[in-house]
Amino acid sequence: MPPDQDALKRRTAAPVTDMLAYCDAVLREHAARHGWSKKLTNEVKRSIKLLHALQPTPGAKIHASEVLELPRLGGTAISTMEILAAADLLIDDRTLAVRHYFEKHTAGLPPVMAQQLQTWLDVMLDGSQKAPRRRARHPATAHLHILGMAPILRAWAEEGRQSLAEISREDYTSALPDRGAHRHFAEQGFRSLFTILKGRKQIFANPTRGIPLTPVAGTIPLPLDTEAIRGALNSPDAACALAVAMVAFHALTGPQLASLQLTDIKDGRLNLGDRSLPLAGPVLTRLTAYLDHRARTWPASINPHLFVNRKSAPRTVPVSRNFPWVKAKLKPQALREDRILQEIHATGGDVRRICDLFGLSIEAALRYTNTVEHSDLTERGVSGSRNPRVR
Structure with a gap:
């Protein structure tokens, strides 16, 4: 009431x-x-x-x-x-969103199966200090595991299975989707689930043991529309223009942008861990405009992060992952891939160069070098030299 x-x-x-x-x-x-x-x-x-x-x-x-x-x-x-x-x-008695998601997708399962799944979730989110020890995982990892396992668990419950100890190797392999992301999520989820339950002696055998994960189909990075990038670079919103410029010229990731602090930029250079990058001229121009905007709008804010908004300025927390990309109408990952594509085509496939410049691993860099002679990208107009988008 x-x-x-x-x-x-x-x-x-x-x-x-x-x-x-x-x-x-x-x-x-x-x-x-x-x-x-x-x-x-x-x-x-x-x-x-x-x-x-x-x-x-x-x-x-x-x-x-x-x-x-x-x-x-x-x-x-x-x-x-x-x-x-x-x-x-x-x-603080707030409940993680993943626990609400778990309750929604396990409602109606047999009590023993639900209790086994609850044990798995607690270990995933809180870790375990007793043998077998295990570090806590990110809630997003548990979310993806639940997404992949939920349909299969409901199907087993409808067949009359009361416990995960009844699941055999054949039951597991026959229940997996044929292909796609859901198969990948299900394989990872059940491997984690049965490993934890076997370690706590709640099942007799791990049906996933020895079964390799299905390789994930790789994707081909594609360039973005240059006009869309140019429009976002010239956005009247200072934060939007700066964020797009930092990704378009230096291929930063979304999490890197959100965690950037004011002290990471000094004397025109951006310091990212053990990497020090000289900022491009268009980035410095937009950085100056944004810092002036921040000083006018939140003059007394002590938030150490470079990017702040109305919600984070009175605090010391970073902005959300969607800021300011909703206004930019671009995704940071797609923009980052476009920048790396431009660099790999400008250098003729120099793997060492893009590894040093963008902090990529060899495997990640090869994903871009495989596009150098790709017919689809040639038709879409990826040039062999840098194409400056700022005029």
């Missing part, structure tokens, strides 16, 4: 308690240090008062799940959680 609004207003107007006074001091210090606007500071202050009024036990620590309900009451959630965490008053 939603709280009574009149009663809530009366409780938020009550005298300030020790908890509110303590949070207010933390809020003022945090807001001044991170350059928060007066509007955001007042919104967080009001949100903390709402949480305090709704507490069944005044003064107790607050769960993150309760803070996430604030928007429907007119409060703000993310910034409020930052203040509560800084004040050591937050209990």
